[in-house]
Amino acid sequence: MHTEHKNKSPAPLSGKALRIDTSAMYTGAVGAGGLPRAELDGLAGELARVHELVTRRRQGGLDAEYASLNLHEELPKSLTAIEAEAARLRAFADVVVIGIGGSNLGAMAVLQALAHGDRKPDTPRLHFLDNIDPDFLHDLLARLDSARTAVVAISKSGGTVETAVQYLVLRDWLRRTRGPSARDHQWIVTDPQQGWLRALARDEGLAALPVPPRVGGRYSVLTAVGLLPLAAAGVDIRGLLEGATASAARCDAPQAGTNPALEMAALYFLLHTRRNKRVSVLMPYIHSLRLFGDWYRQLWAESLGKRRADGTPAGTLPVPALGAVDQHSQLQMYLESPRDLMFAFIALDAWAHRIDVPLDDASRAAFPFLDGRALHDVLDAEFRATRQVITDYGHPNLTITLPQLDAHVLGQLIDLYQRATIYAGLLYGIDPLDQPAVESGKRLAIAHLRGEAKGP
Known part of the structure; x- marks a missing residue:
């Protein structure tokens, strides 16, 4: 558990890389609901092809297809x-x-x-x-x-x-x-x-x-x-772009083992297409990332929610959640609903502020486990407990840990998800940049405003 001495501010960590732990996406951690590592290894040739395609389509700066x-x-x-x-x-x-x-x-x-x-x-x-x-x-x-x-x-x-x-x-x-x-x-x-x-x-x-x-x-x-x-x-904003630059450099390899965005995309693709994991939950244990979940939902859904060449649907349904709040609203469903879920948690090492839990004698007697604890200790314990129970129930999950929440780290996180989304689209064989169904809805709305639409 992450702890600090009382009343001591966290040390600055600007520029450090976020950490990605995918071990609980595999069968070794979650059993049959996870992915055997051999299946990821078997996709190596396709991953190299997809990475090469991304590299080629990035040529040309802002005029490139993947600008x-x-x-x-x-x-x-x-x-x-x-x-x-x-x-x-x-x-x-x-x-x-x-x-x-x-x-x-x-x-x-x-x-x-x-x-x-x-x-x-x-x-x-x-x-x-x-x-x-x-x-x-x-x-x-x-x-x-x-x-x-x-x-x-x-x-x-x-x-x-x-x-x-x-x-x-x-x-x-x-x-x-x-x-x-x-x-x-x-x-x-x-x-x-x-x-x-x-x-x-x-x-x-x-x-x-x-x-x-x-x-x-x-x-x-x-x-x-x-x-x-x-x-x-x-x-x-310069820090945001510098963080994105660091992430891009980190994701510049054609192997899943050394390119975290490629590994994330491959895991989501394989767990969906081979293990029927149709729902991807993003659950930060950082209140100020609540809207990041909404951003992720649009990015993933609009980019991947399409039909593949054989008519089967691509993409998983993105569901934003927030720890610890949604332990009290969605966790029951997560644990005992159909086993078609996978999770991404986001945790934080160092918080900008420390607030200790004040205890008098009566409250210490009622909550002895809070003695010497700060609010972030409680949140960290809730996160670890939820991740463990999700794992114990056999749901594959990964954890992204941020060293601290600053512009550089957030730039890394944005770039990571955008790259993983594009890689995933190519693995499904669809265009991750268009949105044909959305465009048809826009045209129909205009027809309604003109009084030309038919139907209800």
Whole structure:
């Protein structure tokens, strides 16, 4: 168990690598529900082929098919421009960030992960608008002072309906309350050449930053999509990219034994296709990673939730959970439901703050096991107990341990999951970058708004 001397702050660990323990994904730990190591070894040739394909499709920087895996190399060239616009945003007390899905989830997850509950000084409050909810938007505008509010509209295509309608409301609010100066309160992040938002930025002279055209929304947190609002909020965006660079270097081998993203992808693929593990639960024991689970859910589901060439479904159903909260809401189902689950836990070595459990004589008599313990000791014990019972019930699971929660480590985590997702897509034989079913839903929604749709 991780322990510290009382009242002693954790030592800084910036730059250290996260650790990945996959031992409980194999039969040696969980029995028949796991994977024999020989099956992973038997996939070595396919893994080498997939890695070579990724390497080839990364050629060409931001023009590459897999440009999303080159962001750690390419985005540092844009940081001066991003940081300049972020400095302008910091002149405001509040910044409303409008986007949906990948245009918001990544920034929301990183901001929550690195806030530690303390707002950084001299940075604006960020308000994220994603879902269309007239009551929520009404109440938000009632609390904001337009003189001290900026608006950032984010859409890769420049025409996402959910983003457009809320931006139109905010633009109208700024025009009515700020008059000609409303232009100075608006920022655009969108395609560099085309789309409604890009045309608007050109016509009205609005501040604008580009989204690389070959980077999909769910892979875009390390572009201006995520980096602009995060820099405005005081997040170390250079540290994020440096962490992604470290992860990319670590995942540069064609063997599962030396490439953690490739091993993760192979394990998920094999456990799904050969052991019928259809549900993948991500369960951090770090409260500030709650939204990271939502980001993972979109990344995994939209990238892998497709049909393979033979008509069988690819991908597992991603389920975000949170320890220790969901021990009291989902663990019963996990343990005694059909054995089609696998788990990824995320644990933390060093916390930013230590809070000891204060005990008087009566409370010490009631809870003697808490004597000398801090809150993180209790959470660590809950994590280890849950992982052990999950293992004892035969559910395959892996653990990612973060040395501490800073920008560098979070950049590693983001890159790891994005690479594992793309590797997994190639193992299934599907395109991990498109989203055909989502696009058909968007077209149908527009048909309903036009009054042209048939059906209920």
